[in-house]
Amino acid sequence: MGQLGYLFAANAFVWAGILIYIVSLMKRNQALRRDLELLKETLEKDSDR
Amino acid sequence: MKAYLAQIGTIIWKDVLSELKTKELFASMFIFAVLSILIFIFSINLSIVNANDVGPGVLWVAFIFSGTLGLNRSFTLEKENGCLQGMMLSPVDRTAIYFGKMISNLLFLSIMEVLILPVFMIFFNVDIISVLFSLLLVIFLGSIGFCVLGTLLSSLASNLKTREIMLPILLYPLVTPVVIGSVNMTSRLLAGEKLADMTKWIGLISCFDIVFLAVSIMTIDHILEE
C-alpha cells in the first residue's frame, strides 16, 4: 500500500467512525421522540375518558 | 481517635482470625502464584529468552493475579456471610471499614509475597539475599498501591453480579503505573543498581499510593451506602 493508501484508510476510518456514531445517535433520538409522543398521546386519551 | 483506630484494629483482627481458622484464602493465593509462575515459564522459550530478564515481570504478574484472588475473596466472604451489612449497620466510620479491609488485604498479600520470594529465587536462579531489604521495600511500595486501589474497587465490584470479572477489568488498567514501576525497579535491583538511583520511580509509585488513598477515603462513603 502506498502512502496515499494509508492516508485514504485513515480518512475512511475517521469519517466512517464519526458518521456511524452520529447517525446511530440520531436514530436513537428519533425513536425515543416517537415513543415519547406516543406515550403522551395515550396518556391524554386516557385522561380524557 | 483511639476509638477509630480500635475499629480498624477490630476489622483487621476479624479477618486475621477467620483466615487463621480456615487458611483457605492464604493457601489459594500462594498456590495460584506458584501456578502463574509455572505457566509463564512454560510459555517462554527458554533457549531464546534469558530467564533472568523476564523474571521480575513474571514475579509481579504472579503477585497481581493472586492479589486479585485475595481482593475478590476478601469482599465476597463478607457478602456471603452478611458481614458487610453487619458492619455497615454498626456505628463504624466507613473509612475505618476501608482501612481495616485494606490493611488486612495488604497483610495477606505481603505475607504471600515474602513466601513466594524463595520460590522465585530457586526457579529463576537469582540472588535476592544481597538486595533483600531494598527488594522488600519495592515490593511493599507496589503492594500498597495495589491494595489501596484494589480494596476500593473490590468493595464496589462486590455489589455487582459479575463481581469476579469486573474487578480485574476495572483494576488492571488503573494499576498499570504501579506494575510498570515495580517491575522496572525489581529488575534493576536484581541487576545490581542501587535503590537510591531509582528515586523518580519511588516518587511515582508513592504519588500513586497517596493520590488513591485520598480518593478512596473520600469516595468510600458513597460506595458503602445503604
Place this chain on the structure above:
Amino acid sequence: MSEELEEKEEDSEINWILWGLTVLAFSATVYAIFVYVPTEKQEGLVQRIMYYHIPSAWLSFFAFFIVFLSSILYLWKREREWDIYAQSSAEIGVVFCSLVLITGPIWAKPIWGTWWVWDARLTSTLVLWLIYVAYIMLRLQSDAGSMRARYSAVIGIAGFLNIPIIHFSVLWWRTFHPKPKMITPEGFGAGMDDSMVMTLMISLGAFTLLYFLLMGQRVRIEKMKDEIDQIKKERFYSN
C-alpha cells in the same frame, strides 16, 4: 405546555447552529488538510493523518476531563443531570480514543514499518481506552439508579486522576529507545511550519464542535429515556 414548546424551539435553533458550524468547520478542515497544507518533507503524505490523530487525542482527554468534573459534581449534589453528562462524555471520549488508536497504527506502519509501537502516547491511550471501556461496562452491568451513578462516578474520578501518573510511568518505561526526530505519532518535531500549526488548530476547532454536537445528542437521548421511564412510573401507579 407552551413553555415546553418554547424551550424545544430554542433547543433546536441552537442545534441547527451547532450543526451548521460543525459542517463548516469540517469543510475548512478537509480543505486545509488536503489543499492548503504543504507535504511534510520526511514523512510525506501520510503525515497528514496527524491532523486527525492529535485533535482526537486532545478531545478524548477533554471528554474524560468532563467525566471527571461531572462525576465529582454528581457525588456532591446527587443530581441525575451530572450523571447524564458523565455517562455521555465517557462514551464520546471512548469514540475519540478509538479514533486515536486506529489512526495511530495506520500512521505508524508506513513510517516505522510496524503496526504497533509501544511508544508513550499510543500505550497511554490504550490504557486510557481500557479504563473508560471498563467504565462503560460497569454502567452496563448495573441497574439504573443511584448505585450505578455512584460507582461510575468513582471510576470517572480515579481514571482521570491517574492520567498524569500513567503518562509518566509509560514515558519513563520507554526512554530506553531512541526517539525518531521528526513529527511522529509521538509528538511535535523541532520545527513545525506555521501552516501546519494553523491546520492543526482548524482541525482541533472542528473536532471540538463535533464533541459538543455529539454531547447534545447523547444527553438528549438520556433525558428522553428518563422522561419515558418517569411517565411510565406515574401512569402505572396512578392506575
